[in-house]
Amino acid sequence: MRHITLEDIRLVIDKKSILAAVRTALIGNWKETHNSPPPTQLIFPSTDGRLKGDCHIKSATAITKCYFSIKIAAGFYDNPSQGYPVNSGLIFLMSSETGRPLAMIEDEGWLTAWRTAAAGALAAGCVPSNPETRLGIIGTGMQAELQAEWICSYLNLTKVSIFGRSNQNAHALVGRLEAKGIDCFVANSAAELCSKCHLIITTTPACEPILMNTDVLDGTHIVALGADSPGKQELDPILLQRAEQIIVDDASQCLDHGEFGHAHRLGLIGANDFITLGEILADTHYNPKESAITIADLTGLGAQDLEVAALVYSA
Amino acid sequence: MRHITLEDIRLVIDKKSILAAVRTALIGNWKETHNSPPPTQLIFPSTDGRLKGDCHIKSATAITKCYFSIKIAAGFYDNPSQGYPVNSGLIFLMSSETGRPLAMIEDEGWLTAWRTAAAGALAAGCVPSNPETRLGIIGTGMQAELQAEWICSYLNLTKVSIFGRSNQNAHALVGRLEAKGIDCFVANSAAELCSKCHLIITTTPACEPILMNTDVLDGTHIVALGADSPGKQELDPILLQRAEQIIVDDASQCLDHGEFGHAHRLGLIGANDFITLGEILADTHYNPKESAITIADLTGLGAQDLEVAALVYSA
DSSP: OEEEEHHHHHHHOOHHHHHHHHHHHHHHHHHTSEEOOOOEEEEEEOTTSSEEEEEEEEEEEETTOSEEEEEEEEEETTGGGGTSOSEEEEEEEEETTTOOEEEEEEOTTHHHHHHHHHHHHHHHTTSOOOTTOEEEEEOOSHHHHHHHHHHHHHHTOOEEEEEOSOHHHHHHHHHHHHHTTOEEEEOSSHHHHHHHOSEEEEOOOOEEEEEOGGGSOTTOEEEEOOOOSTTOEEEOHHHHHHOSEEEESOHHHHHHHSHHHHHHHTTSSOTTOOEEHHHHHHOOOOOOOTTOOEEEEOOOOHHHHHHHHHHHHHO | OEEEEHHHHHHHOOHHHHHHHHHHHHHHHHHTSEEOOOOEEEEEEOTTSSEEEEEEEEEEEETTOSEEEEEEEEEETTGGGGTSOSEEEEEEEEETTTOOEEEEEEOTTHHHHHHHHHHHHHHHTTSOOOTTOEEEEEOOSHHHHHHHHHHHHHHTOOEEEEEOSOHHHHHHHHHHHHHTTOEEEEOSSHHHHHHHOSEEEEOOOOEEEEEOGGGSOTTOEEEEOOOOSTTOEEEOHHHHHHOSEEEESOHHHHHHHSHHHHHHHTTSSOTTOOEEHHHHHHOOOOOOOTTOOEEEEOOOOHHHHHHHHHHHHHO
16 A cells, blocks of 8 residues: 655645645536445544544545545644644545555545635636735634635736634734735625635535625625534525525535535425536536526535545646 | 554454444444434446446444544445455544544454454344254354354354355365364255244345245344345344344334335334344343244444444544
8 A cells, every 4th residue: 555645745736736636526416427325424522511622524526537436524623822833634545446545635625625715616607706805814814824725816806805713813814915925905804705706615614604695795605614514504695595606516516515405404495406517617608697696515426535646646 | 543453453352352343333323422414325237137346435423432433335346356355445544633634544344344243243142042052054154154153152152054056165264264173064944044034134135035944943033234234134024023022233224225224115114113232232132932933123323433433543
């Protein structure tokens, strides 16, 4: 079994190759060349009832590959106070011919972070934007930073607003982004952010809505990344009813624990009221009305992990 | 992260400690101190439609532990012809406080094999036997050999019959068991085996029944180990209808893909017609009628993996 470290990974991948791998995975998931079984979600509550951490186990097979992947990715949100990063994890590749382990990729959660950033950028790009579009990011963690960087680079945007529960963390993130040449400011509320941004990315581990329907302007495209396990929720479910189009990475996952599922369980939308991101990526003719609300609900697919792990392994 | 190899494992475990760990896991699963989420099952068919291999991903948490486990175990049944063992695998222990990996146990599938052998022995011991009881084993693979050894040792039995699809493999297994002092012979059919054995263990990757109702004598106790993923089946479902008692390791897993599920889907038994193995192990007063058929349906629990991994890790 080959051991591949984060240092090895950094040497062989770049944004462009990850974007291509994630595009392949999302289209493969839609075309069913890739199979991502329902993930296992382990939830760890803290003693005060908050979400202390979660661990996702995601696997995938593909008819285009002679190996399959199993990914373990944990996020423990109090880790920074103990001097650890929030995320950790590993990806295994095993032979589809013998079941024997081929590689352990000790990515420490980074491939998950990058493939999530790539999916966010691809989903953000589903709806036309222009260089004047101001990108709104809710959340101040690692994924917030990655989304700002990846989307600005992918869509040639230069203006970003940040809103986070912690004003201090928001200012720190703005500082880091400005150092990278992104024109950036801190919004004092989600409502203020919504009033300036027609492209909004939510990146928090929230367990109740933080983006409210009444705050969101017509013509806004929302990419929701946080609801990747049961109990998590970032969007007012009314927003999904209002949306002209809901885009999902995987219908069954989104129905189980995504924003799509929250709205569906309330009877606000039907179980088939969606289009799959892979279908849009395979066919570039998607163009909603200018005033439409569009929402991409991303829960993260095993197939994405398989494709980015394959990228590393084959390099 | 600590790396623990099969060599390390062999130094610190013995049958007695594994039996105790598996008993703890089965009782914990029943008492809900342990949580084993639904496993992920990846199925790999061969080009001729047979089952080439499968990979199970099983995880578990326990309120008694400050870590959780994720086990990857693959079985690829044509491996011996390529010079590889059928089984391979790994178990991870991760902190329940930070999600960070604590240990990778490269057990090459052995802890799974041993914990399965232990569960088989515990299930075999649920019904009284005497030193004259002849143990019947269907299958000739590694698990068949382990079951013969573990059950003879656990229940003080000395007589074993073996039946397998390959007569050559059956004779080879008999030779190995006789060298270990077990009085052993090859049955020419499952029916012949049934006519001599009141304790029968099935250990095959069969996908259709090989133990038929009409062959099984009254007063037989059956432990079925093979049906650990969807599509696998070893028992004539009528046997489950005839049984006085069906014992399951986990009701939801057995209903999903065990022998219990096959019989339930045919309407032969109710979804609540079972007792849990952990309940029997916690309370030793179970004593069926002498003429009764009893069946233990074992699908293998993440909690078993957690407890045997904990045994290795703490040693």
